[in-house]
Amino acid sequence: MSGRETIAAVATPPGVGAVGIVRVSGPAVPDIALHLLGRLPAPRQALLADFRADDAESIDQGLALYFPAPHSFTGEHVLELQGHGGPVVLDRLLARVLALGARAARPGEFSERAFLEGKLDLTRAEAIADLIASGTEQQARLAARSLSGALARQVDELLEALTRVRVLVEASLDFPDEDLDPDLPSGIAADLGRLRTDLDTLLITAQRGERLRDGLMVVLAGAPNAGKSSLLNALAETDRAIVTPVPGTTRDLLHADVQIDGLPLRVFDTAGLRLSPDPVEQEGVRRAREQIDRADLVLWIVDDADQAGDAAPPTDLPPQVPLLTIHNKIDLTARAPGEHPRADGTMQLACSATTGAGLDSLRRALTRHAGLGTDAGGDFSARRRHLDALRRTREHLAAAAQAQADAAPPELLAEDLRLAQDSLGEITGAVSSDDLLGRIFSEFCIGK
């Protein structure tokens, strides 16, 4: 810690508030406190004091809190100056602290130091940012669970199990001529099997957590005039998109952010897919297809009157994107609203954008698609970064299991396990690189 610079920032949001906080962290804190307050506050005890300018005149009267290292948020010496919440007061206070030897903190730098000082693992640091940014109660609840360590604990348990297997394998490498337990290979196989099952379970929970954090991208697609724009408006309860009886009305991509039971959705309206001589419409169709490729879910909209019975969606859609067929305009036909099983076992959903019939079923189908239909009590918020690391871990473990089954040289098995451990360790930061840390903490707000 010594030798590190002392950082400072306004920790409260810009604008006017009852109270505003300047936070300072680093080795120069005691010295800064002496100059600014005339004395060092007793540790962790609020001190009412004048915050003094260099001419000893008072900038503000406020509460000062001193957290000596290592018992602070960052693990360094921390000084909190809780003044009156006006932008000019806080700017003057920050300028004074900078003049006394601190430098302005970069976004996320306090949390980064907390991580580097071992106060927070990466999932908890990310959970702080997610908690602050959460837009729904559900997101806030899950982020709070991650902040309590729900993800970190499970990753640590897996890391421990993985380490135990590695120890067994490395032992057989280091002492190849010893009389090792003849049951060792089957023991390793069993441990590996359990590890892979536990990892898959964690991956499923993390996927749900990621969907709740980032939301689902849902794309409305289909033939012109099917009622895509009308459905966007109905789901968003606005007049976001232009609706006319003219096929080919929508050309640009439009989207609306919609919340269903705390699940954030970004719903895209697209140009109706058809061959058109009109270059503007062609471009619209190109953009629609691009968006379909990126979707978490495509709602394929058909006009119920146009479609006899079990209409199958076109075959030129990307096979990896899940698709739900929606029969719209059922107010004009005899079809009952809600879900109907199709002959091939998949579902189709019937609704009317005009009357609203069947829209509740559609909303339920959307939350079910996000994996939120069930009680999710053990959940936590997760990020794409965590999913990537879990998936890479899974691949390395699969390779390890294969090497084991093939009775491959133990060096290969050991290497796969080492790679698996590195990938898993990235999640909490047990294994990390400067590049990774830079990417994570630069997304935080200043003062955090």
Ligand SMILES: Nc1nc2c(c(=O)[nH]1)N(C=O)[C@@H](CNc1ccc(C(=O)N[C@@H](CCC(=O)O)C(=O)O)cc1)CN2
């Ligand atoms: N005024 C204020 N409120 C705040 C924060 C802050 O920094 N200042 N926080 C900041 O984001 C959050 C609280 N998080 C904190 C986490 C750890 C410590 C801390 O002092 N930890 C020491 C002592 C622990 C103990 O006494 O049990 C440590 O970990 O050693 C302080 C705040 C939210 N509210």
Ligand SMILES: Nc1nc2c(ncn2[C@@H]2O[C@H](COP(=O)(O)OP(=O)(O)OP(=O)(O)O)[C@@H](O)[C@H]2O)c(=O)[nH]1
């Ligand atoms: N009766 C009835 N009419 C509907 C319904 N949904 C949409 N329409 C009508 O169908 C026509 C086309 O609706 P849009 O929402 O513009 O259809 P679209 O799929 O966005 O069409 P394009 O943008 O041209 O691809 C309009 O006249 C709508 O009022 C419905 O559920 N019932």
Ligand SMILES: [Mg+2]
């Ligand atoms: Mg439209």
